[in-house]
Amino acid sequence: MSGIFKIALRLLVNDKSKFTALLVGITFAVFLMVMMLSMFTGILAKSCAPVYNIGARIWVMDPAVNNTISSIPMPDYVLSTARSIEGVNYAVPLYYGGAQVKLKDGTFQNVTVIGLDDSTLFGRPELVDGKIEDIFAENAFLVVKDAEYAKLEYPKVGTEFEINDNRGVIVGLAKVASSGLFGVPTLYTTFNRAITYIPSSRFTTSYVLIEPKNPSDIPRIQREIAKIGYEALTSEQFVKKISDFYTFKTGMGMNIMLMTAISFIVGLSISGQTFYTFILENLDKFGAMKAIGAKGRELISMILFQAFFTSLVGYGLGVGIASTFMTIAKLRLPEYAAQMTFGILGFALLMVLVIAGVSSYIGVRKVLQIQPFDIFRG
Amino acid sequence: MDECVIRASNLAKWFGEGEARTMAVRDANFEVRYGEMLYIVGPSGSGKTTLLSMVSGILKPNGGQVTIEGRDLWAMHDDELADLRLRKIGFVFQDYHLFPRLTTLENVAIPLILKKVEWNEALRRSMEYLEIVGLKDRASLQPVKLSGGEQQRVAIARAIVGQPDILIFDEPTASLDGDTGRKIVEFVKTRILNEKRCIIIVTHDSRIYEYADTILRMEDGKITGVEKNNLHEK
Known part of the structure; x- marks a missing residue:
């Protein structure tokens, strides 16, 4: 790791209260997002269980059928x-x-x-x-x-x-x-x-x-x-039809999407606000570094490193806590419907990167605006 | 004390436009030579800090020229200017601006880190400079645990660790009691200044004037007088 990133890392982790607040915000957001999406995926998987269990390539049904239970005799x-x-x-x-x-x-x-x-x-x-x-x-x-x-x-x-x-x-x-x-x-x-x-x-x-x-x-x-x-659907098409039904026609999908969006906003708010405060607190020092000879891109790389480091650690913690929670829940409640997929992990990672990007953007703007002359003027 | 390091010619700086324009510095001319300790003194608002910022490559003048070893400072690109500040100039700020979450040693190492010196080597060299300023035993402490005078010395160590030719001090005694302030400036004069380095100090603390080689007096943005201090001339 280059020296500038070591400095950035020390600045970040040595400010224990802010680092903890950042981690808590991101971890909480990731945990909620992963849990919501995993539960929804689990529900969808269970709703499609007969399709998976029976294993037919093509299912013929009345076009009005939108899930396995509501079959219409032919x-x-x-x-x-x-x-x-x-x-x-x-x-x-x-x-x-x-x-x-x-x-x-x-x-x-x-x-x-x-x-x-x-x-x-x-x-x-x-x-x-x-x-x-x-x-x-x-x-x-x-x-x-x-x-x-x-x-x-x-x-x-x-x-x-x-x-x-x-x-x-x-x-x-x-x-x-x-x-x-x-x-x-x-x-x-x-x-x-x-x-x-x-x-x-x-x-x-x-x-x-x-x-x-x-x-x-x-x-x-x-x-x-x-x-x-009548309608002949491949098993994949039937699964999609059932998923679409639960996602768009039962309110379940909308509620889960809302909860996921709220989790994202909560995480973004906490981490964005905390990171902004962190940058503000160190703004004059960044200005001093500029005066000493740090280039704008070096300061940007420090801030991006801090934002992405925190986000990835928070992401790991959030996914870890969600996995542990699901494992324990499944041991206690065999019918517990939650299924973590690579798609969910990828989505949560993307959201975390957005949080990191937005949080660091605010900080980067502030740091680029500060002029070394402002340091002299106090 | 004969080689000219910094030459400022007809420097001018104003803020605002139209009726709101305020002249901060006008028609400033001076030179600084190796081995010289130059003070810029004057009342608040006289343009000392603005002048200092222009000659140290931090604030672009509206008119005039600054050369450092013959190179026109303000003809350089931003990155060139940043590089020049990093390699040629050391800054000691009025409020020190030490990172509170880094150790004293890490704070001192920052200019070396910016120069891409390897981490352990940067810390090793920084320790040598902490020893010079008498704070080797404070290396692992955070700046908040140091006294004002000690923080000032850490800032000096940070300014000199990259072995710059020019040292810039902005109100070095403003946050210190009289005795500590005098000791710091005396230390700078006797231990930091040498024939390959010049020091520019902005101050309005008359108690430390005795250590200056040259004093530029400013008032209303103009240099109103230049005094040579023979008592301490080398």
């Missing part, structure tokens, strides 16, 4: 049409709906029921107990062992229960990549058992899942499905 011809499109390797139906499980104490627990295509079981979860072929046994269900599992009183293989006045038997415990958003346990069964046990409208197919022969076939499949008035 007539059987949609499945037939899908199977007839050139470039479709295979197409299977999926049932996605809700039911009530009666617990031993007589209370009811809402569950999500996913009905897999009887012949292929496409989209089946990985089992941690039991055998997948047992799903074809009488009244058979798989239960997902996730954060919501306890709500069904920890059923095991062989546990019997009542679902919509029908008998059900757990034949396997499954694990999935991501559990759902609404804190409801998930049961898997076959498509036909699902539509038999759960009352539904005239149409029963929630989604048609398509595997194209080649990625190049996807546009054609989408066009053909659109011709019959």
Whole structure:
């Protein structure tokens, strides 16, 4: 490190009260920004959990569907049409709906029921107990062992229960990549058992899942499905549609954006004000350095170094505290929805650099304005 | 004391324009030679500090010329001027302007750091100069823990650490009691001034006039008199 930066660093860290105030401001802002965005990302990830868990390449649905829960049943011809499109390797139906499980104490627990295509079981979860072929046994269900599992009183293989006045038997415990958003346990069964046990409208197919022969076939499949008035989305497009729905049509995204903006403004205010005071306090000394022979760019580099050093340390602390908080929260609350991504870290870093830039800009202007003659005049 | 270091010719400086124009310095001519201690004295508002700022490359005159070793000071670019101040001129400010969050040693090292001297070497050399001003044992202290006289000596060490040819003192005794002020100026005269260096002091403290080689008297922006002090002539 060059001598001028060592001087800048000592000036900064030796002023413990201001350095602490700067760090607290930036750390707090980063912590809040990262937490807000991570929670939102976690919520979005959970809202898209069925898309990730089932793993289909193309989802066919009613165009009005904007998230997995609000599926609108489609007539059987949609499945037939899908199977007839050139470039479709295979197409299977999926049932996605809700039911009530009666617990031993007589209370009811809402569950999500996913009905897999009887012949292929496409989209089946990985089992941690039991055998997948047992799903074809009488009244058979798989239960997902996730954060919501306890709500069904920890059923095991062989546990019997009542679902919509029908008998059900757990034949396997499954694990999935991501559990759902609404804190409801998930049961898997076959498509036909699902539509038999759960009352539904005239149409029963929630989604048609398509595997194209080649990625190049996807546009054609989408066009053909659109011709019959339905929508075929790739899993990425479906995730985006769900994300857009929660972000722009539920108020959730706007609230999170507001909170993130407030965190940024708080951080900017605290660090900007403190840094400005720090510069003002040392202004005559910077003027003296100019008189001694320091060039404007050397003083600017000192101020930028101080601003960016503080910001990056604050950023590290903020991210560290947020990570620790999330880790502890996830240990205590398994359904806690927060997911820190590189995108969030990058965004927070960008915001911190903006804070550093704005804070140092004010300081740089002041230092460039001071003239050595002002030092002589006192 | 025969080689001319600084020559000021017909220097003029005014502030403001039109009716608001105030003449700070007019038609100032003088020379400073190596080994000379020159005082600029006069009442407040007489233009002493303005004159000092113009000859030290800090304030651009509206008229006239300043040469240092024959080079026209105000024909230089800003960076050249900054370089010249760094290498040729040492400043001791009235309020010292020491960084309170740096140690005494680090404060002294600043001109060397600006000259890109390596950190440890800069501190080593600065320690030598702290020893010269008798403050070696105060090296690790922050300036706020030093007395006014000690801070003045730190400022002197900072001014001379880069071995400048010209030393500029702005009201060196203004913040000190009479006895300390005299001791500081005596120290400067006997230990800092030499045949390869000149010192310009702005002051209105008549108690230290006895140490001057030359005294320029100023009033209303004009040099009204030049006195040579034979008592201390080398």
